[in-house]
Amino acid sequence: MTMIFGIPLQAFLGQLLIGLINGSFYALLSLGLAVIFGLLRVINFAHGVQYMLGAFAAMLMLQYFGINYWFALILSPLVVGLFGAVIERFLLSRLYKLDHLYGLLFTFGLALTLEGTFRYLYGASGQPYAVPAQLAGGTNLGFMFLPIYRGWVVVVSLLACIGTWLLIEKTKLGSYLRAATENPVLVQAFGVNVPVLLTFTYALGAGLAAFAGVLAAPVYQVSPLMGSNIIIVVFAVVVVGGMGSIMGAILTGYMLGIAEGLTKVFYPEASNIVIFVIMAIVLLLRPAGLFGRDA
Amino acid sequence: MSDMTHSSTTTVRAERSATASKTYAAFLILGLVLLIVAPAFFYPIFLMKLLCFALFACAFNLLLGYTGLLSFGHATFFGGAAYFSAHVVKEWGFPPELGVLTGVAGAAVLGLIMGFFAIRRQGIYFAMITLALSQMFFFFCLQAEFTKGEDGIQSVPRGHLFGFIDLNSSTNMYYFVLAVFVIGLVIIWRFINSPFGMILRSIRENEQRAISLGYSVARYKLGAFVMSAALAGLAGGTKALVFQFATLTDVAWQMSGEVILMTLLGGIGTLIGPIFGAGLVVTLQNYLATSQFPVTIITGIVFMVCVLVFRRGIIGEFYASRLGRKLGFEHRR
Numbered sequence: 044m045t046m047i048f049g050i051p052l053q054a055f056l057g058q059l060l061i062g063l064i065n066g067s068f069y070a071l072l073s074l075g076l077a078v079i080f081g082l083l084r085v086i087n088f089a090h091g092v093q094y095m096l097g098a099f100a101a102m103l104m105l106q107y108f109g110i111n112y113w114f115a116l117i118l119s120p121l122v123v124g125l126f127g128a129v130i131e132r133f134l135l136s137r138l139y140k141l142d143h144l145y146g147l148l149f150t151f152g153l154a155l156t157l158e159g160t161f162r163y164l165y166g167a168s169g170q171p172y173a174v175p176a177q178l179a180g181g182t183n184l185g186f187m188f189l190p191i192y193r194g195w196v197v198v199v200s201l202l203a204c205i206g207t208w209l210l211i212e213k214t215k216l217g218s219y220l221r222a223a224t225e226n227p228v229l230v231q232a233f234g235v236n237v238p239v240l241l242t243f244t245y246a247l248g249a250g251l252a253a254f255a256g257v258l259a260a261p262v263y264q265v266s267p268l269m270g271s272n273i274i275i276v277v278f279a280v281v282v283v284g285g286m287g288s289i290m291g292a293i294l295t296g297y298m299l300g301i302a303e304g305l306t307k308v309f310y311p312e313a314s315n316i317v318i319f320v321i322m323a324i325v326l327l328l329r330p331a332g333l334f335g336r337d338a
Numbered sequence: 339m340s341d342m343t344h345s346s347t348t349t350v351r352a353e354r355s356a357t358a359s360k361t362y363a364a365f366l367i368l369g370l371v372l373l374i375v376a377p378a379f380f381y382p383i384f385l386m387k388l389l390c391f392a393l394f395a396c397a398f399n400l401l402l403g404y405t406g407l408l409s410f411g412h413a414t415f416f417g418g419a420a421y422f423s424a425h426v427v428k429e430w431g432f433p434p435e436l437g438v439l440t441g442v443a444g445a446a447v448l449g450l451i452m453g454f455f456a457i458r459r460q461g462i463y464f465a466m467i468t469l470a471l472s473q474m475f476f477f478f479c480l481q482a483e484f485t486k487g488e489d490g491i492q493s494v495p496r497g498h499l500f501g502f503i504d505l506n507s508s509t510n511m512y513y514f515v516l517a518v519f520v521i522g523l524v525i526i527w528r529f530i531n532s533p534f535g536m537i538l539r540s541i542r543e544n545e546q547r548a549i550s551l552g553y554s555v556a557r558y559k560l561g562a563f564v565m566s567a568a569l570a571g572l573a574g575g576t577k578a579l580v581f582q583f584a585t586l587t588d589v590a591w592q593m594s595g596e597v598i599l600m601t602l603l604g605g606i607g608t609l610i611g612p613i614f615g616a617g618l619v620v621t622l623q624n625y626l627a628t629s630q631f632p633v634t635i636i637t638g639i640v641f642m643v644c645v646l647v648f649r650r651g652i653i654g655e656f657y658a659s660r661l662g663r664k665l666g667f668e669h670r671r
Contacts, residue, residue: 086462137646143462144408145645148602151595152641159634275591279470282463312481319474323455326467330458 050308056187062304063297064193064262067200068094070296071255072277073284074204075248077292078211081224082244085135085146091274092154093249096123097256098265099161102172112175112257119257120250127249131242139241154271161267169264196258203254204293207247211289220244279322285332295333361665369610373516382508383580388620389519390577395600395612396526397569402598403607404530405562406542410465410594411452411472412570415445417588418475419571420578424491425484427579434497434505438518438575445571446564448475453563457556460545469591476589490585494578511580518576522569527609529565538562570597592634599637602644605651614652 072090079087087093100122101115110118130153138145174192181190211217223230223237231237256269263269277296284295299318306317313320325333376385394416401407419441427437456467479485486492496505505511529535537558541548549555578584587593596619604615619637626633644651650658657667 080462086466134642134646141649144465145649147408147462147465148598149642149645151598152638152645154638155595155634155641156638159632159638163630163632163635271591275469275473278466279473282459282466282470315477315481316474319470322467322470326455326458 053187055308058304058308059301060187060189060193060197060304061307062301063197064300065303066297066300067197068255068259068273068296069277069280069300070204070293071200071251071258072273073280073292073296074207074289075251076277076281077284077286077289078207078251079245079248080286081289082220083131083135083139083146083241084143085138085150086143086278087245087248088147088150088274089130089154089157090150090248090252090277091270091272092157093123093127093252093270094256094259094273095161095267095270096126096157097253098172098260098269099165099256099267100253101257101260102170102265105172112261116254116257120253123253123256124246124250128242128246131245135245136238136241154274158267158271165267167266167268169266169269172260172265174261192261196262200255200258203251207251208289208293276318279318283318283322283325283332285334287332288334291332291334357665358667361667365610370520373519377509377512382512384620384624386512386515386580387577388617389515390573390580391597391600391620392613392616393519393522393576394570394573395597395604395616396523396609397566397573398597399601399606399608399612400526400529400569401562401566402601404535404542405538405559407457407559407563408465408598409456409468409563409566410591410598411456411468411475412566412597413589413591413593414448414452414472414475415567415570416574416577416593416597417479417584417586417590418448419445419574420584420588421479421485421491422571423575424494424578424584427497428491428494429484433501434499434514434579437497437579438572441575441578442568442571445574446568449564449567449571450560453560453567457559457563469594472589472594473591476586476591479586479589485584485586488586490583491578492583494582494584496579496582505579515576515580518572522572523609526569530609534558534561595641596637599641599644601651602649603640603651605653605655605657606649608651608653608657611651611653618652 072094076087076090079085079090097119100119101112104110104115104118105112135146135149138149178192178195181188183189209217211220219230219235219240223235223240227237259269280295280299281292283299284291286292299321302321303314303317307314373385373389394412398409398412401409401412422444423437423441426432426440427434432440452468452471455471456464459467480487484491496511499505499510499514503510503514505514530538537548537553540551541553541555541558545555574588577588600615600619601612602615603618604613605611622636623633626636648655656662
C-alpha cells in the first residue's frame with residue numbers, strides 16, 4: 044500500500060475529501076455571511092439555522108409533496124430566501140440605525156426560536172435524506188474510491204461560489220451592491236432603491252445558506268442542531284478570512300476545511316479545535332484577518 | 339449645552355442624583371432584607387440558583403454595560419470555574435471557600451487568555467472571537483480527563499465552611515451563597531465607581547478620544563475582561579457547590595447566550611438590572627422545566643422583542659419612566 048507521511052494514501056485522500064466537502068460548506072456559508080455583512084453590517088447569527096432550514100425544506104418537500112432532490116435544490120433556497128426577505132423587511136431593517144451588535148443579538152434570538160421549534164417538532168436526532176439515484180454509488184479513481192455524490196458537492200459548491208462572486212464583481216446589480224456598501228446615501232440619491240437592495244441581499248445570503256443545506260442533507264443527517272454546530276466554526280472562518288473580500292471568504296473556507304481534514308489524519312484529537320487554533324494564530328500575526336481590510 | 343445653562347443643570351443634576359442615591363439606598367436595604375427572609379417562603383435551591391445567575395449576569399454586565407464589549411464566551415468562565423471548583427473540592431479535598439477561590443483564579447486565567455486574543459478586534463469581531471474561543475474550550479472540556487466528559491463531575495461534597503459551618507444544611511448554604519453574592523456586588527460597585535471604571539466608561543463612549551487622552555485602551559479592556567471573568571467564575575464556582583455537580587451545560591454556547599439575555603432584559607449598564615433579568619429567566623426556566631415545551635423558543639422570542647422594542651430593559655425603562663425620573667434617576671440613551 045502506498046504510504047504518505049506514514050499514513051496510508053487511501054486514508055489520507057479520504058480525509059482530504061471530507062475536508063474539501065466541509066470546506067465547501069464553510070465557503071458557501073462564510074460567503075453568505077460576508078455578503079450580508081458587507082451591505083447590512085449585520086452578522087447573521089441565523090445563518091446556521093437558515094442552512095438547517097434548507098435541509099429541512101428539502102426533506103419535507105420530499106415527504107409531503109414528493110418533490111425530488113433536483114427541484115428541492117432550486118425551491119428550497121427560494122423558500123428560505125423569501126422567508127429571509129420577510130424577516131429583513133419587517134424586523135431586521137428596524138435595527139440598522141443602531142449599534143451593529145443589536146443585529147447580531149436579534150438574529151441570535153431568531154436562531155434560538157427556530158432551532159427550538161424544529162427541535163420540538165422533529166426531535167433532536169437526525170433523519171436521513173437519500174442520495175438522489177443519479178448520483179448514487181461511487182467510482183474507483185485507481186488510487187481511491189470516490190462516492191459520486193461527494194464529488195458533486197465539491198463541484199457544485201465551487202460553481203455556486205464562483206457564480207456569486209461573478210454576480211457581485213461583474214454584473215450591474217453587483218456594482219449597485221458594491222456601491223451601496225461604500226456609500227448607501229449617495230447610491231440612493233442616484234435613484235437606486237437601497238432598501239430593496241438590502242432585502243435582496245439578505246434573501247441572497249439566506250438562500251445560499253439554504254442551498255448549502257440541501258447539498259448537505261444527503262451527506263450529514265438532517266437535524267435541527269446541524270445549524271448551530273456549524274455556525275460557530277464559520278464565525279471562526281470569517282474571523283480568519285476577514286469579511287472585506289468575497290474571494291477571501293471562499294478561499295479561507297476551503298483552506299480551513301482542508302486543514303481540518305488533514306488534522307483528522309495526523310492528530311485526530313485536535314480536529315475539533317484546529318480551526319479555532321488557526322484563528323488564534325491569525326489574530327496574533329494579522330489581527331485584521333488574512334484578506335481583511337477593516338480592523 | 340451652552341455655558342449659561344450649564345451651572346443650573348449641574349445643580350439640578352446634583353440634587354437629582356442625591357435623591358437617586360437615597361432611593362437607591364432604600365431599595366438596596368429593602369432588597370437585602372427580602373433576600374435574608376426569602377428562604378422562609380421559597381425553595382432554597384431555587385433561590386441559590388437565582389443568586390448565582392444574578393451574580394453571573396452582573397459580572398457580564400461589567401463588560402457589556404460599562405466597557406461596551408459584547409462577549410459571547412462568558413460560559414467559559416462560569417462553567418470553567420464550576421469544573422475547577424468541583425475538581426479541587428472533590429478530588430483534592432479543598433474546603434469550600436478555597437474551592438470557590440480556585441474557581442475564581444482559574445476563570446481569571448482563562449479570562450486573561452481569551453481577552454488577550456479578543457481585544458485585538460472590535461465590535462462584532464470581538465463577539466465572534468469570544469464565541470469561537472469558548473467553543474474551543476467546550477471541546478477541550480468534552481475531551482479532557484478531569485471533566486469526566488458527558489457525565490460531568492458528580493456528587494461534589496459541599497464540606498464545612500472555614501472548617502465549622504456545615505454547608506450540607508441548605509439554610510447555611512443559602513446564607514453562604516447570599517454572602518458571596520453581596521461580596522461580588524460590592525466588588526462590582528466599587529470597581530465601576532473607581533477611576534478605573536470611569537476610564538472604562540470613557541472607552542465605551544469614545545474609544546478614539548480615550549486613546550488620544552493617553553490611556554492604554556487595550557490594557558484597560560483586558561483588565562475589565564479579566565475582572566468580569568473572575569466574577570463570573572465566582573458565580574460558577576459557587577453554583578458547582580450548590581448543585582454539587584459541574585457539567586458541559588455550563589460551558590456550552592447557549593449559556594453565553596442566556597447571560598446576554600438576562601443582562602439585556604434587566605437593563606444593560608444598570609447595576610441592578612441584570613439581577614432582575616436573571617430572576618425572570620431563571621423563573622421562566624423553572625416554570626417550563628416540567629413541560630415538554632423547549633425553553634429556547636421562549637427565550638429566543640424574548641430576545642427578539644427586547645432587541646426590537648425594549649432595548650433599555652426593565653430597570654432602564656423604569657429609570658427613564660416618569661416615576662423613575664421623579665425619584666431622581668437618569669438613564670442615558
